Amino acid sequence: MNLKCVIVEDLQVAADYLAKCCEKCGQIEVQAHFTNVPDALVYLNQHAVDLLFLDVEMPGATGFELLDQLAYFPKVVLTTSKSEYAYDAFEYKVTDFLKKPFTYQRFLESLQKLTAGAPEGNVANGTATDHIFIKSEGKLVRLNNDDILYIESMGDYVKFVTGDKKFITHNTIKNLEEKVNRQCFIKVHRSYIINITKIDDIRENDLFIKGNEIPISKAHRGEVMKRLNII
Amino acid sequence: MSQSTLSKHFIFNEKLNSDYLFSLYADDYPYIEEVFSVTLQHFDEDADAIQNAYAAGSVADLKKGVHKMKPAFGFVGLTDIQQCCAEFEDACGRIAETAELKADYKQLMATLDEGKLILEAEYRKLKDFNANSL
Numbered sequence: 001m002n003l004k005c006v007i008v009e010d011l012q013v014a015a016d017y018l019a020k021c022c023e024k025c026g027q028i029e030v031q032a033h034f035t036n037v038p039d040a041l042v043y044l045n046q047h048a049v050d051l052l053f054l055d056v057e058m059p060g061a062t063g064f065e066l067l068d069q070l071a072y073f074p075k076v077v078l079t080t081s082k083s084e085y086a087y088d089a090f091e092y093k094v095t096d097f098l099k100k101p102f103t104y105q106r107f108l109e110s111l112q113k114l115t116a117g118a119p120e121g122n123v124a125n126g127t128a129t130d131h132i133f134i135k136s137e138g139k140l141v142r143l144n145n146d147d148i149l150y151i152e153s154m155g156d157y158v159k160f161v162t163g164d165k166k167f168i169t170h171n172t173i174k175n176l177e178e179k180v181n182r183q184c185f186i187k188v189h190r191s192y193i194i195n196i197t198k199i200d201d202i203r204e205n206d207l208f209i210k211g212n213e214i215p216i217s218k219a220h221r222g223e224v225m226k227r228l229n230i231i
Numbered sequence: 232m233s234q235s236t237l238s239k240h241f242i243f244n245e246k247l248n249s250d251y252l253f254s255l256y257a258d259d260y261p262y263i264e265e266v267f268s269v270t271l272q273h274f275d276e277d278a279d280a281i282q283n284a285y286a287a288g289s290v291a292d293l294k295k296g297v298h299k300m301k302p303a304f305g306f307v308g309l310t311d312i313q314q315c316c317a318e319f320e321d322a323c324g325r326i327a328e329t330a331e332l333k334a335d336y337k338q339l340m341a342t343l344d345e346g347k348l349i350l351e352a353e354y355r356k357l358k359d360f361n362a363n364s365l
Contacts, residue, residue, distance in 0.1 A: 011299060013269045013306045017255075020262070057298055081302040081317075100302035103254050 003114065005051035007033040008040040008066065009079060010058045014100050018053055018079065021107040027115070037061035041069055045223050048182075049074050051114065053098075056080040056088075067092055071187055071223035073177040077110055093174065132180065134160060136167040143167070145184045149198050149209045151176060153191035163210065188224050189217040196227055241360050246349050247308040255306070261361050267354040270307050274347055277303070278340075285329050285336055293332075294323035297339070304346060312346045315339060 005028050009015040015033050022028035031049060034040035036059050044052075044066075052074050054063040063078065076094040078085060079102075089097045096110040133140045143160060152159045153173045160167040177187055187193050188207065198209045205221070206213050216224055241260055243249040256263050277300045284292035301316035319339050322332055329336070 011303055012273055013266055013303055016269060017266070017306065057295060059295075081298065081305070101255055101305040 003028045003050040003075075004031050005029065005053060006031050006040065006044060006047075006049050007053045008035075008037065008058070008063065009033065009053065009055040010035045011055070011100075014055075014079065017101070018107075021104055024104065025108065025111055027111060035059075037063070037066045041066060044074075045071055046226075048072060051075045051077065053077050053079050054094075056082070056085050064088055064092060068190075069219040071220050072182060073174065075114055077114070130181070134167055134169045134171075136169050141167060145181055145195065146197070148185075148195050150192055150194040150212065150214060151180075151185075161212070186220075186224060186227055188220050189215050196224075199228075202228075240364075241357060243308065244349055244353055246311070247353060248310040249308065251305075251310055252308040260357060260364070264354065264357045264361050266306055267350055267357060270303050271347070271350060271354060273303070274350070278343055278347075281343075282340070288329050290323055290326060290329055293329055293336075294320055297323065300343070307350055309346050309349065312342055315342050 005022065007015050007018055007030060009018065012035075015035075019030050019033065022030050028051065031047065032043055034043065038060055054066065054076055056063040056078060057080070063080075067073075067076065076092065077096045077098055078089050078094050079098045079100055081100045083099060086097060096113050098106065098110055130146070131142055131144045133142055135141075143162065147162045149161045149163065151173065152161065154168065156170060156172070157168050158171045158173060158176060160169070173187065173191060173193060176193060180193060184195055184197060185193050186196050192214050194207065194209060194214060200208045200210065202208070202216070205216050205218075207216055207224075208214070240258065243252065252263060256266070277296065281293060281296035281300070284296050297316050297320045301313055301320065304310070304313040304316060316339070319332070319335060322335055326332055
């Protein structure tokens with residue numbers, strides 16, 4: 001497996017060291033390095049990567065703010081010199097937490113966590129199947145991607161909306177971002193993932209699917225517009 | 232960065248934590264030279280950011296500036312200075328105005344200056360060592 005990664009780190013010596021570790025291990029290809037969040041976001045929303053090595057405190061915005069604005073959810077390894085972000089790291093489901101400076105051995109341990117259970121191929125593409133199974137009302141229900149119109153957050157639950165049914169299951173939008181087929185689905189708002197093939201029309205900051213009005217957040221609008229076949 | 236062969240041919244200044252450097256880079260002296268060089272290239276800019284933050288009375292920026300420099304000292308083996316930065320950063324979290332840290336700030340800047348001098352000297356020595364080892 002060769003993971004495509006981006007390093008977002010404002011300390012040059014730390015970024016260089018990380019790049020050297022990636023090169024040495026032979027399993028991680030560094031696509032780019034950014035020293036601030038805004039530049040990184042522009043790149044990341046145009047180039048899907050498998051992995052982000054992400055500092056937390058940087059000029060302009062934090063690493064967590066970058067994750068909030070990213071239109072997809074790559075694997076993340078936080079690189080920071082503070083341990084106090086451990087709780088946030090857990091909340092954002094990051095794979096590992098490297099406290100700077102770290103040894104090459106510690107980097108390899110992180111790599112093990114990254115590759116453990118990872119599917120072959122490009123993990124940035126999400127799950128490539130044409131269906132998903134969800135737990136609903138005590139049973140596993142198969143939903144074909146093509147039948148799902150959109151998915152809406154309801155706190156600790158999400159609602160899957162199809163043409164004629166609604167299914168509520170215990171899950172989060174953040175978690176589903178990683179699980180759904182990203183060819184079909186896109187996050188348009190912190191509370192909504194939509195099936196991009198089902199959009200009827202878009203008016204200003206909302207899109208419509210079979211009469212359902214769904215907001216598009218400012219953070220996700222650029223990525224949504226890029227994915228549309230506008231001629 | 233292999234840890235299998237720790238051949239300590241270069242004798243670092245006693246103020247540098249040589250064991251820590253070996254844990255990071257083993258005996259990859261050309262790379263250590265590069266680390267020192269990159270750190271020195273950014274040193275003044277980062278130290279200026281701290282000075283500017285203090286002069287502007289911004290506790291948040293002061294904390295950020297010290298936070299950024301802290302691991303850089305770790306990467307070059309100046310672990311005592313890294314610890315000083317950590318303590319100063321923690322102190323920033325407990326105060327409302329930079330003036331409350333006046334004495335600590337002066338001490339920190341003196342420590343940073345000393346660190347830079349040590350680093351410059353070690354960089355020159357290491358550069359010569361690497362040039363003569365090739």
